[in-house]
Amino acid sequence: MxxxxxxxxxxxxxxxxxxxxxxxxxxxxxxxxxxxxxxxxxxxxxxxxxxxxxxxxxxxxxxxxxxxxxxxxxxxxxxxxxxxxxxxxxxxxxxxxxxxxxxxxxxxxxxxxxxxxxxxxxxxxxxxxxxxxxxxxxxxxxxxxxxxxxxxxxxxxxxxxxxxMGYLLVPYGGLRDIRVEPGDTVVVCPATGGFGGAGVLVAVAMGARVIAMGRNEQELERLQEHVHKGTPWACVETVKITGDEAIDTASLKAYGPVDAILDFTPPVAAKSTHLKSAVAALRYEGRVSLMGFVDFSVSDMKIVGSNITLKGKLMYSREDMLQFVKMLEMGLLPKGKDLxxxxxxxxxxxxxxxxxxxxxxxxxxxxxxxx
The missing domain is CATH 3.90.180.10 (Medium-chain alcohol dehydrogenases, catalytic domain)
Incomplete structure (x- = not known):
C-alpha cells in the first residue's frame, strides 16, 4: 500500500x-x-x-x-x-x-x-x-x-x-475541431442549456462573435447579461427559436453570414428545425460541429454547393484540455464568481x-x- x-x-x-x-x-x-x-x-x-x-x-x-x-x-x-x-x-x-x-x-x-x-x-x-x-x-x-x-x-x-471545466471543455473540443478563429461569427444552438451556455463563454474567450439560439427568451437574456458581466467587450446576439424554419433563418441572416455552428441539440429536441436554419445562414465553406442528437437533413445543394463541412465530435482530446487550461490560466474567461x-x-x-x-x-x- x-x-x-x-x-x-x-x-x-x-x-x-x-x-x-x-x-x-x-x-x-x-x-x-x-x-x-x-x-x-x-x-x-x-x-x-x-x-x-x-x-x-x-x-x-x-x-x-x-x-x-x-x-x-x-x-x-x-x-x-x-x-x-x-x-x-x-x-x-x-x-x-x-x-x-x-x-x-x-x-x-x-x-x-x-x-x-x-x-x-x-x-x-x-x-x-x-x-x-x-x-x-x-x-x-x-x-x-x-x-x-x-x-x-x-x-x-x-x-x-x-x-x-467539465462543462467548458466540451464546447471547446467542438469549437477547436472546426478551427474557430478570432473574429468568426459562431452560432451556438441551443445556448440555454449547460453545455450550450458554456459554449457561448468559450467562443467569446476564443475571440468569436456569438449568436445564441434558444426557445427560452428569459434564459437568453440571462445568458447575455452573464457573459457581458464577466467580459463586457463580448459581442453576443440572441435569436429565439420559433420553430418556423424560414423565420429562424431570416433572424440569423440579419446578423450577416455565419462562419461556424456549434450544435448541442438534446435528445428531446431531435426533430427541431433550428439547425437547418443555422446551416442555411452559413457562408461559403462554413463549418458545423455536431455534438448533440439532432435528426438532421438539409439540402444537398447547400452542403455540396457551398462546400460546408459537417463534423461529428464526442467530447475533446487531451491536447484540447491542455490548451484550454492555458486559456483559463491566462485569464481569458470571466474571473472568479463572474464565471x-x-x-x-x-x-x-x-x-x-x-x-x-x-x-x-x-x-x-x-x-x-x-x-
Missing amino acids: APDLPPQYRALVLDSIGAGFTVKTLPTPQPTFGSAVVQIVAAGALSYHREIYNGQRHYPLPTPMVGGYSAIGRIAALGPDATALQAGQLVFVDCVIRGRDDPSALYLLGISEGHSDGSKKLAREVWHDGTLAEFVKVPLDNCIPLDEARLCQTLGYSIEDLMY VDTRTFRLDEWEEAFDAAAQWTGVGRAVAFLP
Missing part, C-alpha cells in the same frame, strides 16, 4: 440501475503502472445524472460501481512510471477513458461503458469506478495539471468553481444534489460534490 493512502475510503456506490446510491466504505485503490490515485476535492454533477442512474436514459453501465464523471483533486499516489505529476498537485480528473492501443475504445467514466468490446473491457475490468468518492484511480493521461496559485489566488476561482455560481453537496446528499443539478442549469451554473 502507498504510504500516504488510508486503507479505506468512502464512496457513492450504485448496486444496480434504478436502485439508488449507498455510501459505502471500500478498500482504497493502489497506484500501478500508468495510473494515479487522486484525492477528490470536488466532483461534478451533470444536469442529467439522475436520468442516467435511474435508467431513464438507458446508458449501459457496469454495476455495482461508484458514480460520477470528472473532478478536481490532488495527486495522492503515483504509479512508478509517472515522470511529471507530483504528490499534492492539483489536477483536473478527466472522465474520458480511451484505449491506448485503440482510441476508438472510448467511454465516459461513471456515465456509460460505451458500445465497443474494447470500451466495455476497460470499464468492467480496468478503470471501473467514478469520482463520487474520497479517492479515485485513473490513467496518468487523465490527470491535467492546474496552476493552483494562479487560478485560485490571482484569478479568484474556488476549487469547486473549477469543476465548471460560475456553484452549489455544493456532500456524498450522503446525493438525491438533493441530483435534483439541484437538474434545475440549476444554464450558463454560469454548476453543482458539485465535496467528498
Whole structure:
C-alpha cells in the first residue's frame, strides 16, 4: 500500500440501475503502472445524472460501481512510471477513458461503458469506478495539471468553481475541431442549456462573435447579461427559436453570414428545425460541429454547393484540455464568481444534489460534490 493512502475510503456506490446510491466504505485503490490515485476535492454533477442512474436514459453501465464523471483533486499516489505529476498537485480528473492501443475504445467514466468490446473491457475490468468518492484511480493521461496559485489566488476561482471545466471543455473540443478563429461569427444552438451556455463563454474567450439560439427568451437574456458581466467587450446576439424554419433563418441572416455552428441539440429536441436554419445562414465553406442528437437533413445543394463541412465530435482530446487550461490560466474567461455560481453537496446528499443539478442549469451554473 502507498504510504500516504488510508486503507479505506468512502464512496457513492450504485448496486444496480434504478436502485439508488449507498455510501459505502471500500478498500482504497493502489497506484500501478500508468495510473494515479487522486484525492477528490470536488466532483461534478451533470444536469442529467439522475436520468442516467435511474435508467431513464438507458446508458449501459457496469454495476455495482461508484458514480460520477470528472473532478478536481490532488495527486495522492503515483504509479512508478509517472515522470511529471507530483504528490499534492492539483489536477483536473478527466472522465474520458480511451484505449491506448485503440482510441476508438472510448467511454465516459461513471456515465456509460460505451458500445465497443474494447470500451466495455476497460470499464468492467480496468478503470471501473467514478469520482463520487474520497479517492479515485485513473490513467496518468487523465490527470491535467492546474496552476493552483494562479487560478485560485490571482484569478479568484474556488476549487469547486473549477469543476465548471467539465462543462467548458466540451464546447471547446467542438469549437477547436472546426478551427474557430478570432473574429468568426459562431452560432451556438441551443445556448440555454449547460453545455450550450458554456459554449457561448468559450467562443467569446476564443475571440468569436456569438449568436445564441434558444426557445427560452428569459434564459437568453440571462445568458447575455452573464457573459457581458464577466467580459463586457463580448459581442453576443440572441435569436429565439420559433420553430418556423424560414423565420429562424431570416433572424440569423440579419446578423450577416455565419462562419461556424456549434450544435448541442438534446435528445428531446431531435426533430427541431433550428439547425437547418443555422446551416442555411452559413457562408461559403462554413463549418458545423455536431455534438448533440439532432435528426438532421438539409439540402444537398447547400452542403455540396457551398462546400460546408459537417463534423461529428464526442467530447475533446487531451491536447484540447491542455490548451484550454492555458486559456483559463491566462485569464481569458470571466474571473472568479463572474464565471460560475456553484452549489455544493456532500456524498450522503446525493438525491438533493441530483435534483439541484437538474434545475440549476444554464450558463454560469454548476453543482458539485465535496467528498
